[in-house]
Amino acid sequence: DAGITQSPRYKITETGRQVTLMCHQTWSHSYMFWYRQDLGHGLRLIYYSAAADITDKGEVPDGYVVSRSKTENFPLTLESATRSQTSVYFCASSTSGRLGYFGPGTRLTVT
Amino acid sequence: ELKVEQNPLFLSMQEGKNYTIYCNYSTTSDRLYWYRQDPGKSLESLFVLLSNGAVKQEGRLMASLDTKARLSTLHITAAVHDLSATYFCAVDASNFGNEKLTFGTGTRLTIIP
Numbered sequence: 001d002a003g004i005t006q007s008p009r010y011k012i013t014e015t016g017r018q019v020t021l022m023c024h025q026t027w028s029h030s031y032m033f034w035y036r037q038d039l040g041h042g043l044r045l046i047y048y049s050a051a052a053d054i055t056d057k058g059e060v061p062d063g064y065v066v067s068r069s070k071t072e073n074f075p076l077t078l079e080s081a082t083r084s085q086t087s088v089y090f091c092a093s094s095t096s097g098r099l100g101y102f103g104p105g106t107r108l109t110v111t
Numbered sequence: 112e113l114k115v116e117q118n119p120l121f122l123s124m125q126e127g128k129n130y131t132i133y134c135n136y137s138t139t140s141d142r143l144y145w146y147r148q149d150p151g152k153s154l155e156s157l158f159v160l161l162s163n164g165a166v167k168q169e170g171r172l173m174a175s176l177d178t179k180a181r182l183s184t185l186h187i188t189a190a191v192h193d194l195s196a197t198y199f200c201a202v203d204a205s206n207f208g209n210e211k212l213t214f215g216t217g218t219r220l221t222i223i224p
Binding site for chain 1: 144146153156159210211212213216217
């Protein structure tokens, strides 16, 4: 099925653990993004990618790592999770000047 | 630093009424997006506005862009309960079309029967 998927949908982890959130899209969109959504802050861009092997920081990149070896995948890794990274994470994809599509989100809790 | 401000933040309105949500941004841009989010759900793309004077309409929603005033509006006509949601505007200020969006904090719209 065409679309954008995220996994896992829910994750509970402990402080200091490494966590990877997966994102997969089937449209071959060139742009992919990771946002976090927190009450009072709206959506904030963590990282984005304009194409495979091209990534750049967004507004809040500290503590996160991304890679994009294939156009369709854009994993986000929390190297050492902290409680402040408890959030809902959305992956999105788009082509320039067109409406983007958001994944269903991953609700991450760091204890 | 780009700032995107929406107002009102909360809006409660009766069915059948008209209202407008405003999105102001602080730097030059001719790319503005509107999204809808239902509680506990993801974001749904509504409109993309790519030039000064652009107007897009879908059903009871109409969005417009005034790049000179750095203002976009989302107008709701004859509101119905199904339109209850949080609406976000987002601005791409890169001028390169790299799609790095800065979001407003959202307007939570509640339609009262």
